Every structure is written in structure tokens, then in C-alpha cells.
Amino acid sequence: MAMRERSRSKGIGITVFIILLLTPIYWLLNMSFKTNREILSGLTLWPQNFTFDNYVVIFTDSSWYSGYINSMTYVLMNMAITLTVALPAAYAFSRYRFLGDKHLFFWLLSNRMAPPAVFLLPFFQLYSSIGLFDTHIAVALAHCLFNVPLAVWILEGFMSGVPREYDEMAYIDGYSFPRFFVKIFMPMIRSGIGVTAFFIFMFSWVELLLARTLTSVDAQPIAAIMTRTIGASGIDWGVLSAAGVLTILPGVLVVWFVRNHVARGFALGRV
Amino acid sequence: MRKIPDNRAWWLVLPVLLLVAFSALVPLMTVVNYSVQDIFGPGNAYYVGTEWFRDVLRDERLQASLLRQFGFSAAVLAIEIPLGIGIALMMPKGGIRASLCLILLAIPLLIPWNVVGTIWQIFARGDIGLFGWGLNELGLSYNYTGDPVDAWLTVLLMDVWHWTPLVALLCYSGLRAIPEAFYQAAEIDRASRWAVFRYIQLPRLKNVLVIAVLLRFMDSFMIYTEPFVLTGGGPGSSTTFLSQTLTTMAVGQFDLGRAAAFSLVYFLIVLLVSWLFFTAITHMDKER
Numbered sequence: 001m002a003m004r005e006r007s008r009s010k011g012i013g014i015t016v017f018i019i020l021l022l023t024p025i026y027w028l029l030n031m032s033f034k035t036n037r038e039i040l041s042g043l044t045l046w047p048q049n050f051t052f053d054n055y056v057v058i059f060t061d062s063s064w065y066s067g068y069i070n071s072m073t074y075v076l077m078n079m080a081i082t083l084t085v086a087l088p089a090a091y092a093f094s095r096y097r098f099l100g101d102k103h104l105f106f107w108l109l110s111n112r113m114a115p116p117a118v119f120l121l122p123f124f125q126l127y128s129s130i131g132l133f134d135t136h137i138a139v140a141l142a143h144c145l146f147n148v149p150l151a152v153w154i155l156e157g158f159m160s161g162v163p164r165e166y167d168e169m170a171y172i173d174g175y176s177f178p179r180f181f182v183k184i185f186m187p188m189i190r191s192g193i194g195v196t197a198f199f200i201f202m203f204s205w206v207e208l209l210l211a212r213t214l215t216s217v218d219a220q221p222i223a224a225i226m227t228r229t230i231g232a233s234g235i236d237w238g239v240l241s242a243a244g245v246l247t248i249l250p251g252v253l254v255v256w257f258v259r260n261h262v263a264r265g266f267a268l269g270r271v
Numbered sequence: 272m273r274k275i276p277d278n279r280a281w282w283l284v285l286p287v288l289l290l291v292a293f294s295a296l297v298p299l300m301t302v303v304n305y306s307v308q309d310i311f312g313p314g315n316a317y318y319v320g321t322e323w324f325r326d327v328l329r330d331e332r333l334q335a336s337l338l339r340q341f342g343f344s345a346a347v348l349a350i351e352i353p354l355g356i357g358i359a360l361m362m363p364k365g366g367i368r369a370s371l372c373l374i375l376l377a378i379p380l381l382i383p384w385n386v387v388g389t390i391w392q393i394f395a396r397g398d399i400g401l402f403g404w405g406l407n408e409l410g411l412s413y414n415y416t417g418d419p420v421d422a423w424l425t426v427l428l429m430d431v432w433h434w435t436p437l438v439a440l441l442c443y444s445g446l447r448a449i450p451e452a453f454y455q456a457a458e459i460d461r462a463s464r465w466a467v468f469r470y471i472q473l474p475r476l477k478n479v480l481v482i483a484v485l486l487r488f489m490d491s492f493m494i495y496t497e498p499f500v501l502t503g504g505g506p507g508s509s510t511t512f513l514s515q516t517l518t519t520m521a522v523g524q525f526d527l528g529r530a531a532a533f534s535l536v537y538f539l540i541v542l543l544v545s546w547l548f549f550t551a552i553t554h555m556d557k558e559r
Contacts (some may be wrong), residue, residue: 014361018375023433024394025378027401043404085290088283096280104284113293113541115493117514132486145294147289179310182506206383208496209518218291225384227500237393244386244512251381252374259370 025248031241032248039237046156052235054242067222068246070136074219075209077140080198082147083193096166105152112149116209119145124213138214139202144202150203151196158192183213194258201254222247305531323532333533336508336516337540340492343427343512347491350431352484355438356476360468362443373443376436388500391429395501415502419509425499426510428490438483445479446472481552485545492541513537 011249031039033047058064092098093105112152123142124133148173166188170180186193212224306323310316327333328357358376363369382390395415397403406413415425449471495514500505504511517537522529 003538004491010361011363014363015360017358017361018372021379021432021436022375023401024390026336028390031399039399041398043401045401056283067357069317081290085286088524089287095274096391098280099277100285101280104288108287110542113489113545114295114299115495115514115517115534115541116540117493117495117517117521118300118302118538119295120518121527121530122301125301126298133319141290144290148291152287193446201383205381208383208385213522223385226288226389240389245384247383247386248378248381250314252378255372255374255377255381259374269300 011014019219019221028244031237032245034238035238038237052236054238054255057239058242058246064225064243066220066223067220070215070219070222071205071211071223072250074139075201075223077136078143078147078204079197080143081199082151083197086148086155086196086225087193088181090152090159092187094159095167108149110149111133112146112153114145116146116207119210120213123210127214133214134216136219139211139219140201140204141148142210145205146207147200147212148201148253152201154196154199155189155192158189158195160240162188168209198254198258202251256261302534303529305527306535308528310527319528323528325535327529327532327536328330332508336511338515339509339511340513343430343494344488344491346427346435347430348484348487349376350427351487352480354431355435355483356480357470358435358439358443359442359446360472373440376439379434379436384496385500386434387429388497391425391432392501395425398422399535417506419473419506422502422506422510426501429497429501430494433497434487434490437495438487441479441483442476445476449475477552481549484548484552489541490546491546492544 033050033052034044035049035051035053038044038047038049048188060233063175070168094099119142127133127138127142131139155256162185166182166184175184206222210219211221222243226247307318307320308316308320362372378504379387394400395403397407397414403413403415412418413421415421447493453471456465457471462470493514494512495518498510498512499515502510517530517533520526520533
């Protein structure tokens with residue numbers, strides 16, 4: 001009896017929290033379907049003159065939608081680079097003891113702790129001097145600064161959960177290291193890889209400071225384009241809201257794909 | 272796990288090493304180089320030793336922003352960690368309801384940081400935002416663009432809204448890893464709800480809490496985009512945190528030497544405090 005009462009009050013608690021969490025997002029959604037006149041003329045809880053105009057502006061103006069394409073491009077590039085280098089490194093950290101391993105691991109993590117603002121100016125000069133300024137690859141490489149250490153950290157946790165007997169058995173069966181790694185090991189930690197990919201996506205997608213500094217026109221992320229809605233006639237709240245809503249969608253899509261692994265894997269493999 | 276000593280493992284780490292060396296070591300050395308020079312233009316720089324460092328440590332504007340930063344990070348940890356644990360304890364244990372909760376909780380984490388700022392910029396406005404309008408209707412005078420206290424609280428509330436789900440999700444996965452047998456044993460012993468939390472759940476949450484505390488400290492200490500969009504650091508300098516002070520100095524005023532010295536001090540503080548947290552928490556474990 002007491003049990004049931006407790007679980008009901010828990011259910012109410014979590015529901016209230018989620019409603020509070022979603023209210024600001026609802027407000028953004030609400031604004032994105034309103035005309036600017038309605039937004040500025042008074043507070044309404046839902047759109048009185050429901051309109052898609054704000055979205056039409058974004059989908060028909062290439063200076064808007066190219067921002068989404070740019071952001072997607074460097075996020076995917078960063079994902080590919082990070083996973084390629086982090087997988088073997090995490091394997092080395094989880095299986096072997098080697099000269100300077102602990103120092104190296106801490107040094108990697110220390111890069112996750114470096115404030116991006118510290119690297120702003122040197123990055124700008126570095127990428128300008130090698131001719132990569134305003135390219136997608138520059139942003140993808142810059143985001144490796146915080147994503148690679150995080151990926152190694154998460155993957156190492158997952159790999160440590162796999163007993164090394166599997167490795168030894170595969171070697172006895174005559175597997176070479178690369179073949180074992182790709183054919184046997186990677187499928188075994190696929191939920192770990194999924195969660196890692198989710199984190200890489202998340203941190204690269206939401207970052208603005210570096211992405212904005214390293215681009216000007218050709219590779220400008222959507223987040224930087226959004227700051228331009230402040231025009232002569234004030235802020236275009238409707239279009240700004242619609243653009244905001246569209247930046248949330250890719251994230252929701254990604255979390256939907258990894259939803260079954262999220263619960264198990266959110267603790268960076270270290271439960 | 273038993274690890275095999277084998278220095279050939281270096282070959283597996285080499286790609287990471289090269290990549291991080293390129294994207295972190297080269298820029299960091301540039302910063303070190305700037306911090307000991309006074310630069311007037313290309314090829315026109317003078318070695319000044321530790322002058323910039325002494326300058327930065329004495330700068331009152333920086334001290335004020337450092338103090339604000341520590342206050343903010345402390346408030347963030349004090350609110351988000353207990354709240355996150357509480358939310359995790361309330362979440363359903365499995366099934367479609369749990370998946371739904373996870374996805375909804377994860378949404379704020381996936382919003383670009385400037386959009387988080389934009390959402391709250393709109394939401395907290397007195398004329399067009401539900402939150403600001405609601406507070407004003409309740410008879411409270413609230414104006415985050417004019418009142419420093421309101422601005423500070425709004426930034427804090429925004430951060431709690433943005434990041435508490437991360438703590439909750441981490442704790443939730445920690446809780447799911449506790450075998451059901453532990454709870455059954457507690458029930459046989461007629462353990463109270465508090466005893467179950469204190470002696471079964473909390474110890475098992477330690478690993479994920481280390482991650483949560485470290486991530487939340489580091490990221491709140493580097494916060495830039497959200498307050499920049501929401502308040503622009505104002506009113507006055509009430510919500511100007513360290514990253515913004517640094518960015519203004521480096522990009523706005525192009526004060527390279529001082530900005531570089533400041534960068535290094537900033538980085539060292541983050542490293543030091545993270546190390547202290549890490550050591551303190553792992554030490555507690557050994558004593559038990």
C-alpha cells in the first residue's frame with residue numbers, strides 16, 4: 001500500500017519536472033508559429049493566426065539553410081575523425097600497460113578541461129596560416145580538442161567491461177589484430193560506440209565559440225547565422241524561434257536512435 | 272582488469288597523440304609564447320618575462336570576475352547534483368515510460384548553447400515571455416536586463432534547466448546497474464527508505480557522481496555562450512564570467528600578451544580544481 005503511494009508521488013514528481021523542463025521549449029515552438037505582429041502585440045498561450053511563414057523564410061533562403069548543412073558537415077566529419085583515432089587508443093588504454101600511459105591519459109583529459117576561449121586566438125592564427133580558415137575541416141579538427149579526450153574516456157570504460165579472454169580466444173583462432181578488432185570486438189561494444197557517437201555529436205553540435213571564430217562565410221554554422229536576425233527593425237523573433245526549433249530536431253533524432261543504449265551507457269561505461 | 276605490459280601499445284595511441292598535439296599543443300605553445308612578450312606587430316615583439324602574469328594577477332576586474340565565476344560554479348553544483356539525484360530516483364524503472372523520460376530529459380542537452388540563450392532571452396522577457404510576464408503578473412518586479420540580481424538568477428536558472436538532466440541521466444544509469452537482490456535484502460532487513468539510499472544507492476552512484484561533478488564543474492567554469500546571448504554580461508558586469516572577460520580582452524581589445532597570461536592562469540585553475548575534486552573523491556573511497 002505504502003509502496004503504491006510512493007510510486008504515485010514519484011510519478012507526479014517526475015511529470016512536474018518534465019513539464020517545467022519543456023515549458024521554455026514549448027514557448028519557442030509557440031513563437032515560431034506566430035507572426036511578428038502577434039508576438040509583439042501581446043501575450044498569447046498558443047498561436048492565434050497559425051502560420052508557417054517563419055519556416056518558409058528559412059527553407060527558401062540559402063543563407064539560412066546552408067547554415068544547417070555547414071553545421072551537419074563539420075559535426076559528421078568530427079564524428080568520423082574522432083571515432084577513428086579514439087577506438088584504437090581506448091583499446092590500448094584498457095588492455096595494456098605502457099611507458100607513460102597514466103600521464104598520457106591525464107594529459108588527454110586535461111584538454112577536455114581547457115576553456116575554448118583560451119584557444120580562440122591561436123586556433124585562428126594556426127588555421128589561417130595553413131589555409132584552412134573558413135573550411136568545415138578546420139572546425140572538425142578544432143572540435144577534436146574536447147571530443148577526442150571524451151571519446152577515449154567513454155570507450156575505455158566500455159572496453160574495460162569486456163573480459164580479455166575474448167581477445168585471447170580470437171588470437172588462438174588465428175585472427176589478426178585488425179580483423180579481430182573490426183569483426184569481433186567492435187560489434188561487442190557497439191552500444192558503447194553508439195553512446196560515444198551520441199556524445200561527440202552533442203558536444204560538436206552545440207558548440208559555438210570555436211565554430212564561429214574559425215568560419216566567416218563558406219562554412220558558417222547555423223548558430224552563428226542566427227545572431228544575424230537582429231536587423232534594423234529590431235529582432236525578428238518569429239524567424240529566430242523557427243531557426244531555434246530546427247536546431248533542436250537533429251538532436252532529438254539522434255537520441256531516438258540510441259535510446260536503448262542511453263540508459264546503460266550514459267555513465268560513460270563506468271557503472 | 273589485469274593489464275599486460277607492452278610498449279607496442281604506443282602505436283595504437285599514436286594517432287590520438289598526433290591529432291591532439293596538432294590541435295592542442297601547438298596552440299598552447301603559441302599562448303605560452305605570447306604570454307612572455309609584448310607584441311606591437313609582426314616581427315616587433317619584446318621579451319617581458321613574467322610582467323603580464325603579475326599584471327593579470329593584480330587586475331581587479333579579473334579578480335572580480337574570478338570571484339563571480341567561483342560563486343556561479345559553486346551554486347551550479349550545489350543545486351544540480353542533489354536535484355539530479357532526486358530526479359533519477361523518481362524516474363520509472365523500465366518500459367516505454369522510462370524511454371520517454373530519457374528522451375525528454377535529454378532534449379535540453381542537445382540544443383546549441385546560443386539557442387539555449389535565445390530560448391531564455393525570449394522566455395524571461397517581461398513583454399513576450401511567459402516566465403517574465405508571469406512573474407510580473409504575480410506582482411514581483413522582475414527585469415533581467417536591468418536588475419543585476421535578476422540577471423544573475425536567470426543565468427543560474429538557465430544553467431539548472433540546461434544541465435540538471437545530464438546529472439539525472441548519469442545517476443539513472445548508475446541506479447539501473449544495482450542488482451535487484453540488493454533491494455530484496457534491504458526489504459528483508461526492514462531497512463528504511465533513507466537507509467536504502469544511504470547504504471545501497473549512494474555508494475553505487477559514486478562512479479557516475481565523480482563524472483557528473485567533474486563535467487559540471489569544468490563546463491560551468493568555462494561558460495560563455497549562454498550568458499553572452501542572454502545578458503551580454505550585463506547589466507554592468509554582473510554576469511560577466513571568466514571566458515567572456517578573456518574573449519573581450521583577446522579579440523575585442525587585441526591585448527595579446529595579457530590575454531595569453533590570463534589564459535594560462537585560467538587553464539591552471541581549472542586543472543587544479545578538477546584535480547582536487549578527483550583526488551578528494553577517490554581518497555574518500557580508500558578510507559571507507
